Amino acid sequence: MDKAIAVEMRHITKRFGSVAANNDVSLTIRRHEILALLGENGSGKTTLMNMLSGIYFPDEGEILVNGKPVVIASPRDAFNLGIGMIHQHFKLVDVLTAAENIILGLEGRKDLKAATARIAEICNTYGFEVDPTQKIYDMSVSQKQMVEIVKVLYRGADILILDEPTAVLTPQETEKLFAVLRNMREDGKAIVIITHKMHEVEALSDRVAVLRQGAYIGEMMTKDTNAQEMTNMMVGHAVALNIVRPEPKDPSPRLEIKNLSVRSDDGILKLDDVSFTVNSGEIFGIAGIAGSGQKELLEAISGLQPIEKGDIIFHNPKKDKPVTFFHKSMKRVRELAKEGMFHDKQGKPVSFDGMSMGEIRKRVESGDVLFREDEIMDLRNKTPLEIRSLGIHLSFVPEDRLGMGLVGNMDMTDNMMLRSYRKGPQGFLDRKRPRDLAEQIIRELEVVTPGTSTPVRKLSGGNVQKVLVGREIAYTPKVLMAAYPVRGLDINSSYTIYNLLNKQKENGVAVIYVGEDLDVLLELADRILVLCGGKVSGIVPGRGADKRKIGMMMTHMGGQTDAE
Amino acid sequence: MRNETKREPLFHITKRSVLPWYKAWGIRGGAIVLALIVCALITTLMTHQNPFEVFATIFKASFSTQRRTWVLFQNIAMLLSVSLAVVPAFRMRFWNLGAEGQMLVGGLATAACMICLRDVFPNWLVIVCMVISSIVAGAVWGVIPALFKAKWNTNETLFTLMMNYVAIQLVSYFIIVWEVPKGAGKIGIINQSSQIGWLPSIGGQKYLLNIIIVALLTVVMYIYLNYSKHGYEISVVGESERTAKYVGIEVNKVIIRTMILSGALCGLTGLLLVGGTDHTLTTSITGGRGFTAVMVAWLAKFNPIWMIATSFLLVFLERGAGDISTNFGLNQSFSDILSGIILFFIIGSEFFINYRVSFRHASKQEGKAHV
Numbered sequence: 001m002d003k004a005i006a007v008e009m010r011h012i013t014k015r016f017g018s019v020a021a022n023n024d025v026s027l028t029i030r031r032h033e034i035l036a037l038l039g040e041n042g043s044g045k046t047t048l049m050n051m052l053s054g055i056y057f058p059d060e061g062e063i064l065v066n067g068k069p070v071v072i073a074s075p076r077d078a079f080n081l082g083i084g085m086i087h088q089h090f091k092l093v094d095v096l097t098a099a100e101n102i103i104l105g106l107e108g109r110k111d112l113k114a115a116t117a118r119i120a121e122i123c124n125t126y127g128f129e130v131d132p133t134q135k136i137y138d139m140s141v142s143q144k145q146m147v148e149i150v151k152v153l154y155r156g157a158d159i160l161i162l163d164e165p166t167a168v169l170t171p172q173e174t175e176k177l178f179a180v181l182r183n184m185r186e187d188g189k190a191i192v193i194i195t196h197k198m199h200e201v202e203a204l205s206d207r208v209a210v211l212r213q214g215a216y217i218g219e220m221m222t223k224d225t226n227a228q229e230m231t232n233m234m235v236g237h238a239v240a241l242n243i244v245r246p247e248p249k250d251p252s253p254r255l256e257i258k259n260l261s262v263r264s265d266d267g268i269l270k271l272d273d274v275s276f277t278v279n280s281g282e283i284f285g286i287a288g289i290a291g292s293g294q295k296e297l298l299e300a301i302s303g304l305q306p307i308e309k310g311d312i313i314f315h316n317p318k319k320d321k322p323v324t325f326f327h328k329s330m331k332r333v334r335e336l337a338k339e340g341m342f343h344d345k346q347g348k349p350v351s352f353d354g355m356s357m358g359e360i361r362k363r364v365e366s367g368d369v370l371f372r373e374d375e376i377m378d379l380r381n382k383t384p385l386e387i388r389s390l391g392i393h394l395s396f397v398p399e400d401r402l403g404m405g406l407v408g409n410m411d412m413t414d415n416m417m418l419r420s421y422r423k424g425p426q427g428f429l430d431r432k433r434p435r436d437l438a439e440q441i442i443r444e445l446e447v448v449t450p451g452t453s454t455p456v457r458k459l460s461g462g463n464v465q466k467v468l469v470g471r472e473i474a475y476t477p478k479v480l481m482a483a484y485p486v487r488g489l490d491i492n493s494s495y496t497i498y499n500l501l502n503k504q505k506e507n508g509v510a511v512i513y514v515g516e517d518l519d520v521l522l523e524l525a526d527r528i529l530v531l532c533g534g535k536v537s538g539i540v541p542g543r544g545a546d547k548r549k550i551g552m553m554m555t556h557m558g559g560q561t562d563a564e
Numbered sequence: 565m566r567n568e569t570k571r572e573p574l575f576h577i578t579k580r581s582v583l584p585w586y587k588a589w590g591i592r593g594g595a596i597v598l599a600l601i602v603c604a605l606i607t608t609l610m611t612h613q614n615p616f617e618v619f620a621t622i623f624k625a626s627f628s629t630q631r632r633t634w635v636l637f638q639n640i641a642m643l644l645s646v647s648l649a650v651v652p653a654f655r656m657r658f659w660n661l662g663a664e665g666q667m668l669v670g671g672l673a674t675a676a677c678m679i680c681l682r683d684v685f686p687n688w689l690v691i692v693c694m695v696i697s698s699i700v701a702g703a704v705w706g707v708i709p710a711l712f713k714a715k716w717n718t719n720e721t722l723f724t725l726m727m728n729y730v731a732i733q734l735v736s737y738f739i740i741v742w743e744v745p746k747g748a749g750k751i752g753i754i755n756q757s758s759q760i761g762w763l764p765s766i767g768g769q770k771y772l773l774n775i776i777i778v779a780l781l782t783v784v785m786y787i788y789l790n791y792s793k794h795g796y797e798i799s800v801v802g803e804s805e806r807t808a809k810y811v812g813i814e815v816n817k818v819i820i821r822t823m824i825l826s827g828a829l830c831g832l833t834g835l836l837l838v839g840g841t842d843h844t845l846t847t848s849i850t851g852g853r854g855f856t857a858v859m860v861a862w863l864a865k866f867n868p869i870w871m872i873a874t875s876f877l878l879v880f881l882e883r884g885a886g887d888i889s890t891n892f893g894l895n896q897s898f899s900d901i902l903s904g905i906i907l908f909f910i911i912g913s914e915f916f917i918n919y920r921v922s923f924r925h926a927s928k929q930e931g932k933a934h935v
Contacts, residue, residue, distance in 0.1 A: 016578075304809060385812035396810070404810050407803040414796070418811045421796055428792055 003030040005067070006159050006190035007052065007083075012061035014047055021047040024061075025216040027209055029159065034181060034191045036205035036222070040234055040490035042460050044214040045194045049161045053085035054078035065159075084152025085161040088488075090144050092136045099132035102151045115154075122153050126183040129176070141290045142173040149180070160184065161192045166200055167487060170289045171518055171551040178204050196234070196490065198227035199519065210234055235491060243498050243523040245542070246506060251279035252374075253315055254510035255301070255479050260310035262296045262534075270296040272534045274310070278479070280317065283501060283511045285525025285542060287518060289554050293534040294514045295399060298481050301512075302396045303384040314392055316375035317478065317508075323369045329389070330357060333364060341375070344368045395477035397469055399484050399514075405468045408457030412438040412449065412467060415456055419475055441470035445496060462493030469500055480504050481512040486520070498524060518547050530554055580920045588917050595913030596877075599906040606905070611892045621891050622884025636879060638771040641778040642837060644875040646853045647860040648778070648785045648868055649829030652822050654858075655789060655866050657802040662709065662724030663854030665731030666702040666827045668847070670834025672735050673701035675845040678754045678761035678838075679742055690761045691839070698835035699828045705731065706827015707820060714816035728854070732847050739845060753843050763840040774836045781829070786868040798822055830854070863910065881906050 007029040014022045022044045029035055039045045050056045052063065054075040062069050065081045072078050078085075092101050103115045116132045123130050130146045139147070145165060152160060162181075166174045181191055181204065195201060201208055202222060209219040210233045217233050232238050255278040262271040271293045278284045286294055299305035301312055323333060323342060334352055336342065342350040350369050352360050363369060379387055387394055402408040406415045416434035424430030438452040445466040449459055456464055465485060472480065482501065486494040501524070505511050515521045521528055525542040530553040537553040583591075604615030626636040646663050653660035677694040685693065709723040744752045755761055766772040789795040801808045801818050808815050837849055856878060863877075864870035885899035885906075 302810075303812075383812060383814075384810065385814070388812060398810065400806070403804055404806045407800060407807050409803050410799070414799075417796065418800065418807065421793055427794075429796055 003032045005029070006031050006065070008064040008067075009048070009052070010062050010064070012048065012051060012058045012063070014044075014051060014056060014058050020214050022051075022058075022211075023214045025211065025214075027216065029190045029192055030207075031158075031188050031190045032185060033206045034185050034193065034204055036201040036208045037192055037194045037211065038196060038201060038208055038230055038234055039211035040196065040492070041462055041488065042213070042490070043211040043234070045211055046163055047214075048211070049085060049163065049192065049194060052078065052083055052159075053161060054083075079155055079157070081159075082157050083159045083161070084155065084157030086145070086148045086152065086163065086165060088163045088167065090148055092144055092147060094137040095135065097133050097135050098130055098139075098147045098150070101136060101147060102132075102154050106155070119150060119154060122150055125187070126153075126180050127176075128180055140173075141168045142170075142176070145169070145177070146180075153184075158188070159190045159192075161194070163194045164196075164488070165193060166195065166197060168290050168516065170554050171547065172555055173289070174200070197517070198230060201230065202227065212236055231491060239491060239495075243495075243520070244502060245283075245524060245526070246502065248279065248282040248505070248526055249508070251281050252317070253277050254280040254317070255512075256311075256313040256315070257297075257301070258311040258313065260297070260300060260312065261308045262293070262300050262305055263308050264296070270534050271300065274531075274534070274536050276529055276536065276539060278510045278512055280478075280510050281505055281508045282526040283505050283513050283524055283542075285521040285528040286512065286514045286531060287521055287528055287550055287554060288531035290516065292531040292554070294483065294531060296534075297531075298396060298398070298483055298512070298514065301379065301479075301481065302394055303379065303382050303387050307381055310380070312379040314377045314379055314394075314479070316377060316392065318371035318375045319373045320370050322367045323364050323371065330360070332390075334360065336375075341372055342369050343372050344370065393475060393477045393479070395472035395475050395480045397465075397472050397480070397482040397485055399487070401464050401468050402457055405472075406456050406464065409455050411453045411455055412442075413452050415467065416441075416471055416474075419471060437471070437474055438467075441467060441474070445470050445500075462489045462496075465489055465493065465497065469497060473500060473504060477504070477509055479510045479512065481514075483514040484516055485513070487516065494520075518550060522547060522550075575921050578920050578922065580918060583917055591916050592910065592913050595909040595916075596906070599909035602909070603902050603905050606901070607888065607892070610898075611894065613892055618888055618892075621887050622881070625883040625887035626880050634769065634771050636883060637775050638841065639879045639883070640872075640875050641771070641775045642833065642851075643853050643856060643860060643879055644871060645774075645778045645781060645833040645836065646830060646850075647857040647864075647871050647875055648781055649826050649833060650854075650857050651785065651861045651866050651868060651871070652789065652795075652798055653826040654861050655795075655802050656798045656819065656822050658710070658713070658819060658823065659721040660706065660709075660724050660823065660826050661721055661855070661858065662705065662727045663826075663830045663857055664850050664852070665724070665728035665854075666705045666830030667834040667837070667850045667854060668728075668731040668735050669705045670698040670702040670831030671838040671845055671849055672731075672738060672834070673697040673831070674761075674835045674838040675742070675751070675754060676738070682755055682758065682760040687760050691763065694761055694835060694839050695832075698831045698839075700831070702831015702834060703824045703828040706823045706830065710820045710823035714819055735845065735847050739847070742845075751845050754845070755843070761839055762843060763836070770841060774840045777836065782868050782872060789866075789868065794818075794821070859907070877910075 005028055009025065009027045012022055012025045013020060025044070025048055027048070037045045037049070047056060051058050052072065054072045054077050057073060063072060064070065065083070070081060072081065093104065096104065099112060099116045099119055102119060103110050103112070119130065119132045122128065128146050128150055130143065130150055136144060136147070149160070165177060169177060185191060193205065205222045207219060208222050208225065208230060210217040210230065212234060257277070258275050260271055260274045261269065264270050274293070274297065286297070288294055296305055300307055337350060337352045340349055344350055345368055355363070377390055377392065379392070382390070398404040407418070413431055413435045416437045417429065417431065420434060421429060424433070435452055441447060442449060442452070447459070447463045447466045449463060456467055459467065469482070469485060480501070485497050485501070489497065501511050501513065513521070513525060522542060522545055527539055528542050528545060528550065529539045530537045530550055532554055540550065600619065604618055607613060607618045608615050625632065627633055646667065649666070650660050650663050674694045674697070677690055677697055681690045681693055705727060709718070709720050709727060712718040712723060713720050739751055740749070742751050743749060763773055766776070789798065797808070797813050797818050800811070800813060801815055805815050808818070838845055842849060860871055860875045860878060863874040882903055885902040888894070888902060889896055889899040
């Protein structure tokens with residue numbers, strides 16, 4: 001406790017309307033120390049740190065920097081006091097180089113050469129791998145983050161705040177970041193990291209402070225505590241920290257990807273000869289560094305991304321099930337009959353030759369027309385609408401929840417309608433059924449919202465995700481794809497999502513789970529496909545997989561052999 | 565590192581959560597009252613007139629005689645009609661600034677039918693042709709930028725704006741072709757004696773038909789935008805094209821379809837202006853309504869029912885400001901100053917609806933009040 005105090009926040013209170021985001025919080029940040037600020041979503045971690053970095057101004061309380069009371073009214077004040085914050089969303093200009101971004105907005109003459117030299121010096125001191133002349137758009141997420149950190153160091157910050165810095169990094173990149181942070185600690189900087197990943201807190205921090213619902217709960221030295229105790233403090237009651245993983249029940253191939261290649265709009269090969277099969281009743285995990293082609297893969301399957309080469313084959317589990325007009329048009333039924341796809345209950349082939357439309361309809365509706373075997377459908381280059389009209393239930397929980405999966409400004413009812421609005425009376429909307437669905441989701445998934453008519457962007461991250469996942473599950477999918485479904489969610493919401501996915505798996509759905517937290521993938525997935533630069537570097541069984549090995553496979557091809 | 569102690573800033577600006585509607589309208593009402601006070605002060609300072617007389621003038625401009633009231637409603641109807649035409653595009657975040665041009669070509673098509681078909685077809689058939697051709701002309705003018713947007717992702721704001729100038733030149737050309745008498749440079753009243761192609765007047769009121777049509781249109785547009793599948797698709801595309809694609813909405817199709825609608829309604833407004841009331845064609849027949857409509861739609865947050873109120877407000881104030889300058893012997897620019905002040909306050913009030921400004925001492929007290 002003899003380390004110099006860098007910042008003292010005393011009795012800080014911040015209210016938004018009638019909600020107290022922080023209530024009488026006192027916190028001490030010391031030099032030569034990494035402080036982990038723990039708390040669930042909405043517990044006020046980010047708000048507290050935003051007051052330190054000049055984004056918000058406290059309603060009550062005082063802040064002392066280096067023992068002197070200060071007023072931090074703007075980010076500039078914070079910067080003058082040596083406080084720098086690295087946000088979750090990077091604030092970099094894509095078309096500029098690292099060095100240009102770093103000196104952007106600084107006063108005085110801009111000497112790029114001198115700046116480049118200083119940047120190189122900072123990089124050497126702490127072990128950053130940043131090329132000052134590289135353009136941001138050429139950089140990986142981890143590199144961009146490094147640029148952000150170098151930027152605040154360049155500006156003379158010696159109190160650094162990192163808001164969930166590892167959310168987008170691979171295990172190797174996380175290790176690199178931690179090494180850099182440890183170097184900075186040795187150099188006497190005060191570092192705060194906001195996180196809710198327990199194993200990172202244990203690996204990196206010296207001290208832990210816990211917030212819950214805006215209130216300060218307590219702090220302790222990391223070496224004196226453990227994950228279970230910290231979680232209990234965060235949540236306020238004891239939580240079980242293991243994820244269940246039932247054995248898949250009679251898996252059969254559901255989705256087959258064959259030699260799939262996809263190019264982005266600007267001609268870059270994003271997926272290169274990717275092949276795999278996903279079975280029903282399993283959770284198929286996809287691991288990889290951010291931007292290794294996960295997004296393109298899911299979008300190609302759901303018909304949002306043109307395919308250059310390859311096939312996406314869907315096995316519709318229809319064997320011995322009656323044909324209905326619910327998903328098939330009359331035209332399609334006649335086509336399939338011509339191909340000999342149907343038989344009746346006695347097993348005799350069904351032919352509609354010489355029958356009128358009415359007779360065919362009657363025959364089909366009698367339930368005596370059954371599929372001979374599972375329907376094989378090629379989804380290659382079909383639009384989402386065409387996939388739907390083939391009767392294929394493909395659900396997709398995209399990474400960008402409010403920008404793609406949902407419409408933030410619309411209420412829950414209208415968001416439910418996104419999938420179903422085409423049904424119902426000609427021309428006009430039927431809002432009753434979507435509203436019922438919204439109410440059902442609120443009840444069953446315990447969504448915290450004032451009501452079905454609140455815009456979804458007003459909900460917290462966890463609740464937004466429950467709304468989205470709830471809608472996609474309500475669509476009774478055969479394949480459910482989820483991209484980073486627990487990103488930014490607190491522990492309780494994350495477990496709700498894991499349970500929902502497991503329930504779908506038990507119902508025989510093929511679940512594809514793209515994840516970033518390898519610990520979770522290893523506990524949840526039955527099989528894990530590892531992507532590296534758009535190629536498959538291997539598929540490993542989830543049970544008993546080695547995290548380090550998967551990490552290697554994520555960073556270079558043929559990682560399996562290198563790891564031996 | 566500088567480490568100076570500073571005083572707490574004078575005031576903070578924070579984003580409000582949702583304001584109850586009555587408070588929001590209270591703020592707007594307050595803004596209008598403030599605007600009127602400032603207008604009165606300025607008028608009094610410059611003309612030494614009693615400010616209440618000034619307000620009376622504003623009111624009288626619209627309500628002193630029956631005729632004036634009819635004109636007021638006609639102007640509201642025309643402004644509202646254009647606003648209704650642009651609102652579906654705006655909801656889609658497609659900034660159709662080409663309402664002027666779309667109205668002009670609608671009016672041009674109307675005038676063309678009145679002039680070229682008067683000796684060929686009976687009156688009713690001429691009117692049918694006018695309706696069809698004006699709607700088609702407006703729709704074509706509207707769909708061209710949409711097609712370019714869909715195909716090559718051109719900027720619709722510039723494109724629609726440029727189409728206005730093309731329309732103006734086109735109308736100028738045809739005015740010379742059809743000018744009466746030769747060399748006059750204008751068309752004059754078309755078919756003044758035969759009244760062929762004049763839209764019928766209801767109950768002897770020349771403006772009533774327009775007003776009824778626009779009233780119906782308002783209700784239909786409200787239902788279309790809020791309760792139809794098309795309206796829903798428009799909203800989704802406007803909020804997020806990626807979401808639209810994700811759920812299988814064909815974005816380009818929606819853009820093109822909506823711009824056909826938007827242009828068609830502008831064309832229809834052109835018909836109401838040329839065939840219904842003015843019975844002539846000039847390049848200034850639209851009266852800048854295509855641009856004022858942008859403000860009407862924004863102020864009403866793209867809600868057709870609220871647009872009745874905002875178009876009333878704008879027309880009422882504009883007419884009042886006009887009368888102030890004539891009654892007190894000031895030139896037209898003075899009325900522009902007054903309209904400008906009023907609009908400044910109305911638009912400025914939106915800031916106070918979205919943000920809360922709390923002063924240094926007030927903020928502490930308010931903070932305590934919340935506990």
